[in-house]
Structure formats: structure tokens, C-alpha cells
Amino acid sequence: MITVENLVKEFGTKRAVDGVSFEVKPGEVLGFLGPNGAGKSTTMRIITGFMPATSGRVTVGGHDIVEDPIAAKRLMGYLPESAPSYSDMTVHGFLNWAAEMRGLSGGARQDAVQRVTNLCFLENVLHQSVDTLSKGYRHRTCLAQSLIHDPQILILDEPTDGLDPNQKFEVRQLIRRMGEKKVIIFSTHILEEVEACCSRAIIIDRGRIVANGTPAQLKAKSELAGSVTLRVHGVAVEQVRARLAQLGVAGKVTAQTEGSMVSARVQPRERGQGADLASAVADVVSKEGWRFDALETEEGRLDDVFRSITRPDTAGSNA
Amino acid sequence: MNEGFRNVWTISKRELGGYFNSPVAYVFIVIFLLLTGFFTFSLGYYHERGQASLAEPFFSWHPWLYLFLVPSVGMRLWAEERRSGTLELLLTMPIAPWQAIVGKFLASWLFLAIALALTFPVVLTTAYLGDPDNGAVISGYVGSLLLAGAYLGVTELMSAITRNQIIAFIISVVVCFVLLLCGWEPVTQFLVNHVPETLVNLVKGMSTWHHFGAFQKGVIDFRDVIYFGSVIGFSLFSTSVVLRGVRGA
Numbered sequence: 001m002i003t004v005e006n007l008v009k010e011f012g013t014k015r016a017v018d019g020v021s022f023e024v025k026p027g028e029v030l031g032f033l034g035p036n037g038a039g040k041s042t043t044m045r046i047i048t049g050f051m052p053a054t055s056g057r058v059t060v061g062g063h064d065i066v067e068d069p070i071a072a073k074r075l076m077g078y079l080p081e082s083a084p085s086y087s088d089m090t091v092h093g094f095l096n097w098a099a100e101m102r103g104l105s106g107g108a109r110q111d112a113v114q115r116v117t118n119l120c121f122l123e124n125v126l127h128q129s130v131d132t133l134s135k136g137y138r139h140r141t142c143l144a145q146s147l148i149h150d151p152q153i154l155i156l157d158e159p160t161d162g163l164d165p166n167q168k169f170e171v172r173q174l175i176r177r178m179g180e181k182k183v184i185i186f187s188t189h190i191l192e193e194v195e196a197c198c199s200r201a202i203i204i205d206r207g208r209i210v211a212n213g214t215p216a217q218l219k220a221k222s223e224l225a226g227s228v229t230l231r232v233h234g235v236a237v238e239q240v241r242a243r244l245a246q247l248g249v250a251g252k253v254t255a256q257t258e259g260s261m262v263s264a265r266v267q268p269r270e271r272g273q274g275a276d277l278a279s280a281v282a283d284v285v286s287k288e289g290w291r292f293d294a295l296e297t298e299e300g301r302l303d304d305v306f307r308s309i310t311r312p313d314t315a316g317s318n319a
Numbered sequence: 320m321n322e323g324f325r326n327v328w329t330i331s332k333r334e335l336g337g338y339f340n341s342p343v344a345y346v347f348i349v350i351f352l353l354l355t356g357f358f359t360f361s362l363g364y365y366h367e368r369g370q371a372s373l374a375e376p377f378f379s380w381h382p383w384l385y386l387f388l389v390p391s392v393g394m395r396l397w398a399e400e401r402r403s404g405t406l407e408l409l410l411t412m413p414i415a416p417w418q419a420i421v422g423k424f425l426a427s428w429l430f431l432a433i434a435l436a437l438t439f440p441v442v443l444t445t446a447y448l449g450d451p452d453n454g455a456v457i458s459g460y461v462g463s464l465l466l467a468g469a470y471l472g473v474t475e476l477m478s479a480i481t482r483n484q485i486i487a488f489i490i491s492v493v494v495c496f497v498l499l500l501c502g503w504e505p506v507t508q509f510l511v512n513h514v515p516e517t518l519v520n521l522v523k524g525m526s527t528w529h530h531f532g533a534f535q536k537g538v539i540d541f542r543d544v545i546y547f548g549s550v551i552g553f554s555l556f557s558t559s560v561v562l563r564g565v566r567g568a
Contacts, residue, residue: 048411051566073413080411084404086333088340100329101412103322145408 001026001153001183002047007056009042009207016042017053018207024200026152029179031198031215032187035310039207040187041081044157047185048078060153074102077146081157083139087131091122091141094130095148102149116144119174135162143171147178154178156186160193172196191302205310218305220271225300227267228281232290237262243284249277261293326414330422331429334396338430347392351434354384359441372451374535377441378459382499382528385470390491392431393474394484396423397558401482401565410566420558424475424551431467435460455537462534465547466527470495472554479561495527498550502526 002024009017017039024030032040045051047058049069058065063072085094095116099109117123120140125133130141139162146154159175160168175184175197188194194201195215203211203218211218219225232240240262241255247266255264268277278297285292338344358380400406409419445451474491481487500506501522510519523529527550530543 045407050407050411070413070415073411076411078408078411080404080407082404084408086337086405087403088337089333093336097329097333098412101326101414103325103413142408 001061002185003057003059004043004047005057007043007046007058008054009039009046009051010054015207017046020056020204020207020209022202022209022212024183024185026183027180027199029175029184029186029197029199031194031201032185032204033189033191033194033201033306034187034204035189038204038310040204041157043204044078044155044185044187048076048155049073074149075151076153076155077149077151079143079146079154079156079159081161083142083162085130085138085142085145088129090127090129091133091137091144092126094141095144098145098148104149112148112150115150116147119147120144121170136164136167139163140167140171152182154182154184154186156184158188159186160188160190168193191306195302203306203309210309211305215302216299219300219302221309222300222302222304223308224265224267224298224304226271226275226277227265227298228278229263229265229294229296229298230281230285230292231258231261231263231294232285232292233261235262235288235290240264240290243288244281247277247280247284249280263294323415323418326418327422327425330409330414330419331426334423334426335430338392338426343392344430347388347430348434348437351384351388352437354388355380355438355441358384370449373441373445373456373459374537377438378463378531378535381463381466382531385467386492386495386499389431389467389470390474390477390488390495393427393471394478394488394491396427396475397479397562398482398484398487401479402484406565410562416559416562417555420475420555420562424471424555427471427475428464428468431471432464435463435467452537455535458534458537458539461539462531462543465534465544466531469498469527469547469550469554472551473498476554476558476561479558479565498525498527500526500528502529 004023005021007017007020008015020039020043022030032043034040042051046053047060047065049065049072052066060072061075063069063075065072086097089097092113095113096109099112102112104112117126120143122137122140122144125137125141130138133141139159143156143159146156156175160171163171172193175186178184179197179199186197198215200212200214201218202209211221230240230244237255237257241253241264244250244255244264244266245253249269251267251269253264253266255262266277266281275297278295282295284290285295338347355377359377362380397406400409410416442451442456445456470491473494474487477491477494478484478487480490502524503526507519507523510522524546527547530546533540533543
């Protein structure tokens with residue numbers, strides 16, 4: 001549905017996007033992750049045809065965004081980063097305008113406005129002027145605009161930015177629901193959002209893709225993936241540490257006292273040995289007769305992966 | 320093509336609605352009418368002249384009035400879109416950029432035409448007091464509208480250059496002022512004494528003042544129409560070039 005080949009964007013001497021390639025197929029919800037200034041918004045602006053790339057190629061539904069921009073833009077709905085809308089219009093006027101720009105007229109236009117009003121919970125403010133709205137409503141107004149023509153493809157730049165936790169939850173639900181039928185690319189720096197809605201995630205740093213996979217695959221890259229944590233009563237720390245270190249599949253072992261308990265973490269010696277490790281640890285516990293109240297295998301944490309493969313925010317400007 | 324016009328109309332409608340949704344339209348129209356009235360009846364010596372003509376007392380002030388009023392109408396056209404970020408929204412809609420440029424231009428031009436049409440009491444007064452040359456009145460209005468269009472084109476271009484409306488306004492006034500001055504008699508008189516005649520004619524030929532003159536006298540000269548048309552065309556084309564640059568960086 002969307003292919004991006006070798007995209008490069010330079011601003012003066014700065015390379016904001018540096019050779020990005022990926023593909024999104026129907027039914028995929030792609031999360032775009034990265035620190036501020038990594039090139040997420042720039043990539044999205046190029047895909048939506050707002051900005052020309054310095055080099056590289058983008059096709060949307062088979063239409064080249066540079067050679068056939070109107071056909072490509074027709075397939076997409078876009079929520080820009082700052083969720084802009086015309087402040088002198090009412091919500092209803094603005095949505096009507098957006099529908100008209102998308103070629104809808106008459107009853108089809110009314111239906112479309114009604115549909116997105118319900119979808120984005122805008123009934124209460126429909127006849128208010130945009131500049132009197134709170135940030136959350138303004139955001140949803142712009143989101144509604146991107147959905148007005150029921151597009152096959154949705155490009156959402158930080159769709160939950162500035163929303164309160166309830167609204168965040170609703171927007172995530174919406175993304176997940178729509179993701180069943182549409183292609184969605186959305187950017188975020190909230191990692192739990194990726195786990196909640198994406199079928200695939202791309203991590204981008206300094207204009208380059210540094211990871212591309214399902215959330216589970218990305219989490220497996222974490223150092224902690226597959227490690228086993230254990231909490232026991234009435235045993236000395238040294239004993240726990242020594243006993244666990246003896247295991248053949250164990251790598252690094254850490255243990256410390258927490259009140260009357262000892263909590264320990266064993267990392268597998270090699271990646272992918274998580275299951276063996278867990279049963280080995282369980283054996284030790286039952287052989288030694290330790291009383292335990294927790295024993296679990298960690299899936300790995302996305303934020304560990306994120307921190308280990310992206311570098312701290314060094315770009316001053318938000319591109 | 321049909322679809323192209325529909326897009327232009329959709330954009331124009333929104334833009335025109337924007338004027339009337341805010342106090343801008345009403346303030347502008349009131350000030351415009353007050354000023355035209357003041358210039359015509361006080362500074363223009365309308366009564367003292369004892370002629371049923373609108374050329375001197377009415378139309379001859381328009382180049383000066385428009386100098387400030389037209390940029391104040393057009394200054395927001397692109398500057399505001401750039402400042403508020405709606406430019407990104409507008410240009411990712413399935414439309415060609417020229418449709419947005421022309422749509423915005425037509426909306427503002429139509430607004431100026433409405434304001435100009437509301438000066439009809441001046442015409443009625445003249446018709447009541449005397450027997451004006453209707454042809455001259457019509458050609459004066461046509462010329463005035465074309466003049467406003469030329470200034471508006473310049474303003475739209477300047478509005479695309481910056482995201483600050485005030486800067487757009489000031490630069491537009493200056494550029495329009497230069498376009499006006501280079502054909503104003505005191506300036507051309509000065510030039511005659513210092514530079515070759517062909518150059519004087521060239522400079523004069525670029526002036527809105529020079530091309531507006533014939534309209535006031537009741538002559539619609541094809542060359543004058545072409546002149547105003549090319550100022551508008553050139554401005555709008557340059558706007559598209561500027562916008563391409565804005566999107567690239």
C-alpha cells in the first residue's frame with residue numbers, strides 16, 4: 001500500500017532523513033518511534049506530499065507522490081503534528097469544508113460529517129468556533145478531518161499528544177478498531193502506545209531506521225528479555241546468588257534483599273534460552289525448598305530497547 | 320477541469336466566509352466607505368467643481384486608498400496559513416496548489432468588489448445632480464477593480480513570503496507604492512530631466528498610475544487590461560514558486 005524507498009531529506013547541510021526504506025501492507029498498523037528530532041514528522045510530511053524529498057521515492061497505493069500527487073493524496077487522511085485547523089470556523093464548518101475538499105457533496109457530505117462527529121465525540125462542540133475549544137477538542141477536530149472521506153490510509157503524527165488519559169485511551173481504541181480495515185502509520189514517543197495498537201513498529205534515530213519488527217520482536221532485543229525474576233523468603237542473599245549462578249543456562253545473576261525477602265534476577269546465558277532457564281530455576285527452588293512468592297519470565301521492555309538503540313535527543317530543532 | 324473549478328470555489332468560499340465571520344470585513348467596508356466619501360466630497364472638491372464627473376473627485380483617489388486598504392485585506396492570505404500550520408493541511412488535500420492560490424485571490428478580490436460596489440451612492444448622487452457619462456463611470460469601476468486586483472496579487476505574493484502578517488503588509492505597501500510612484504507625474508517629470516526618454520517610458524509603463532489613467536477618462540484600452548492582467552498573473556505565478564520553496568524547507 002505504501003512503499004518508501006531510500007528516502008533522503010536535507011535541510012541545508014543537515015540530513016533529517018537519511019536513507020529510510022520500508023513498506024506497509026494493508027491491515028498493518030505501523031508505529032513510528034523515535035526521539036524528538038529523529039525525522040518522524042519529516043518522513044510523514046514527505047509521504048503525505050507536503051514536502052518533496054531530496055531523493056528517494058514514495059508510492060501510495062501505486063501512485064507516486066511526486067508524479068501523481070492528487071491520486072495519492074485522495075487515498076490518505078492526514079493528521080499533522082500540531083493538529084492545525086482554521087480557528088475562525090466552527091467545528092461543523094471546518095468539517096464541511098474538509099468534506100468538500102475531499103469531493104463529497106450533498107447527502108454524502110452530511111453523512112460524512114455526522115459519522116466523524118460521532119467517531120470523535122464532537123457533538124457537544126459542533127457549533128462552537130474552533131478557537132474557543134480546549135486542546136483535546138481541537139485535536140479531535142483535526143483527527144475528524146483526517147477521517148472525513150473514510151480513507152484507506154491514515155497518517156497520524158502524534159495522534160495522542162496533548163490528550164488526557166481517557167482521551168488517549170479512546171484514540172488508541174479508535175486506531176486499533178480502524179486498523180483492522182485500514183493502513184495506519186502513526187508516530188509517537190509513548191512506548192505503551194506501540195504495544196497497545198501496532199502490528200509493527202519502526203524505530204528511527206537521526207534519520208535512519210534502527211529497528212523494524214513486531215512489538216514482540218523488538219522487545220526480544222532487550223537485554224532483559226527471557227530473564228527470570230524470583231522472590232524468596234528466609235534464605236540468605238549469598239546462598240541464592242551462588243545457587244543460581246551454578247545453573248548451566250544462567251548468565252548474569254543479581255540478587256538483593258528487600259525487607260525480609262530476597263529478590264533475584266537471572267539472565268539467560270544466550271538469547272532464546274528463556275524457557276529452559278525458567279524451568280531450571282523452578283527446579284532449584286523446589287529442590288532447595290525455598291518459599292517463594294514470585295517467579296516469572298520477563299518479555300523484555302520496549303523502553304530498554306528504545307534507550308539502547310537510540311541516542312539521547314541531540315537535535316535542537318523539532319523536525 | 321470541472322473539478323478544478325470546484326476546488327477553487329471551495330477554497331474561495333472558505334476564505335470569503337473568513338472575512339465575514341470576523342469583524343475584519345465590516346471594519347474594512349466601513350473605513351473604505353468613509354474614506355472614499357471623505358476624499359470625494361472634501362478633498363476632491365466634488366461640489367465646487369460643478370461637473371457631473373467621477374474621474375477627478377472619486378476614482379483618482381483609489382490608487383492611494385488601495386495602497387493601504389488592499390494589503391490589509393490580503394496580508395493574511397498565506398502568512399496566516401503558515402503561522403497556524405494549516406498550510407500543511409491545505410496542501411495535503413487532493414488539490415493542485417494553483418487552485419488554492421487562485422481560490423484565495425478570487426475570494427479577496429470578490430470581497431474588494433463588494434466593498435467597491437457599496438460606493439454606489441456616489442454614483443447615484445452624481446446622476447441626481449447632473450448627467451454623468453455612464454461609460455466613464457463603468458470604465459472607472461472596471462479600472463478600479465483591476466487596480467485593486469493588481470495590488471492584491473502583489474499582496475498575496477508578499478503574504479506567501481513570510482509568516483508574519485505585519486511584515487507582509489508593510490512590504491506590500493512599499494512594493495505597491497513603488498508601482499504607483501513610477502508613473503506619478505512629479506516623479507516622471509523628475510526622471511525626464513535626468514535619464515533618456517526610452518527609460519522614462521519604460522518606468523512609466525510599469526506604473527499602475529499610468530495604466531489606471533485612461534480608465535478614469537472612460538477609455539478601456541486593451542493594453543491597460545493586459546498590464547493589470549499580467550501583474551496579477553505574474554504575482555500568482557511567483558506565489559506558486561515561493562510556496563514550493565516554503566514546502567521544501
